[in-house]
Amino acid sequence: MGSGGAAGGGFGAPAFIPGTLVKIPDGITLDKVADNFDANKFGVNLPANMTSAQFGQVLKGEKTMDLxxxxxxxxxNPGKFGPMSQPYQSAPGAGIIFDNKSQTGFGDFLKQASTGQPGHDWIAKAQAxxxxxxxxxxxxxxxDPKAPFANIPGAPPNVYKAMLEAKAGGTDQKAADKATLDNLGDFLTDASVGAPGNTILVEARNLEKxxxxxxAAAVLNSQLKEHPDALVSTYTANMAAKAGxxxxxxxxxxxxxxxAPNNTALYDKAGELYQKAGIDGPKVFVNGVKPSFDTQPFIxxxxxxxxxxxxAESMGAQVKYEANTQTVTMLRDGKTVEMTIGSNLAKVDGKEVTLDVPAKIVNSRTVVPLAFVGKSLNSEVSYDGATQIIQVQPNVAKAASSTTP
Incomplete structure (x- = not known):
C-alpha cells in the first residue's frame, strides 16, 4: 500500500502490544499473542526467573511483575517497555549529574559518598x-595536584570540578558532560564502589588501559545482561568505537x-558516534527510541x-489511510489529526491548521511533517543542527510514554 497506513475506512489493529513497542506480526490477534507468547519470536529478553508462559500471563492480566x-x-529491552526509572544503577550519583539540569546536590552526594575515602577532605571543602x-x-x-584524584580525568571529584567551573562561567556544561562521558572508565570504577557489577567495571577499565x-566491550556486555545501566552501555559504546x-x-x-531519554549528553555522544560511523541525515528519537523507518527522514x-x-505508531497512535481522498489520520488519547496528501491544510480535532510543508508520497510511502505531528500529539519536538538529532518527548503533563504491562 502506497501510504504505509492501515487499510479500509477504520483504524487498523494495534501494531504493538499495548503499553509497549513490541511489534505484533500481521494477522495475529492480541489474545493469540498472550496465549502463545514466545520471547524469542517477539525479540524480547526476559529475566532469568521468568518464562515466556509467565509473561503471557502478565499480558492477560493474570500475573503482575514487581517494580x-x-x-x-x-x-x-531498551525502549520496548519505556525508559528505566533508575537508569544509573551502577553509579547512583550520575542521575544528579545528567538528569538534574541545574546539577544541584552533586556536591552533597559526593561528600557523603566519599566519607572515609582519601579524597573526602577536598570534596567537603569544595562543597562548603x-x-x-x-x-x-x-x-x-x-x-590541587596533591589530591588523590588529581590525575584521574573521569574520577567523580573531577566531574564535580568541571560542574563547578561551568557554574563559575569558565566552561560550558556541555563540555563538562562530554568530558565525563569520554572518561567513563574512571568515573564508573570509582562511582560504582559498593554497587552491582563494580568488579566487572574495574576489569573492563584495566583492559581499556x-x-x-x-x-573490554565484551566484559561490559556481560555486565549489561545482569545489571542494565545507561552509562555502562555508553562505556561499551566508547570501547566499541575505540576498537573500530x-x-x-x-x-x-x-x-x-x-x-535514559532525558540525558541530553547522551544525544551529543550519539552525534559524535554517528559522525564517526559516517551516518548522515536526520536521526529521530521518540521518547528515547529510534523508530525503524523504511524511508529515511529528510529535510x-x-x-x-x-x-x-x-x-504515528511509535508515538502510540492508531492510524488509517483513506485511498479515495488520500487522507491520513492519527488518533491518540482522544485527539484526531488529519492530513491530505499535497494539501497545506490539516485538521486537529476538526479545526483547520495551515502546514508549512504538506504530506506527500515518497518511495511509495506517505511522509508527514514531524514537528506538526509531534506537537499535535502533545509532544515537544527539538532539533540539534550540530548532531542532526531530533528529539520527540511527551509533555510531562500528559505523558503517553510506554509502560511495562
Missing part, C-alpha cells in the same frame, strides 16, 4: 565553598538513550518529513 522486575525488563556561591574557589580546591578495547566497531558503538549508545523547506505510519 524490580519491571525495571529489569526495561533495561534488558559551593554552598556560599564561591564556585571558582571550590573548583580550585579540587584542582591495556588497549584491549574489544575485550562503529556499528556496535551506535547500537550501544542508542540503547543507552532508550534507557525540505526547513521541515523534517518522516514516514507517517512509523512515526
Amino acid at each position: 524490580q522486575t519491571q525495571e529489569l525488563m526495561k533495561g534488558l 565553598l559551593e554552598a556560599q556561591g564561591k564556585y571558582k574557589e571550590a573548583a580550585e580546591v579540587l584542582s 591495556e588497549g584491549k578495547f574489544s575485550e 566497531n562503529n556499528a556496535a558503538a551506535v547500537q550501544n549508545i542508542e540503547k543507552a538513550i532508550a534507557m 525540505e523547506e526547513g521541515r523534517t518529513l518522516v514516514p507517517f505510519k512509523a512515526i
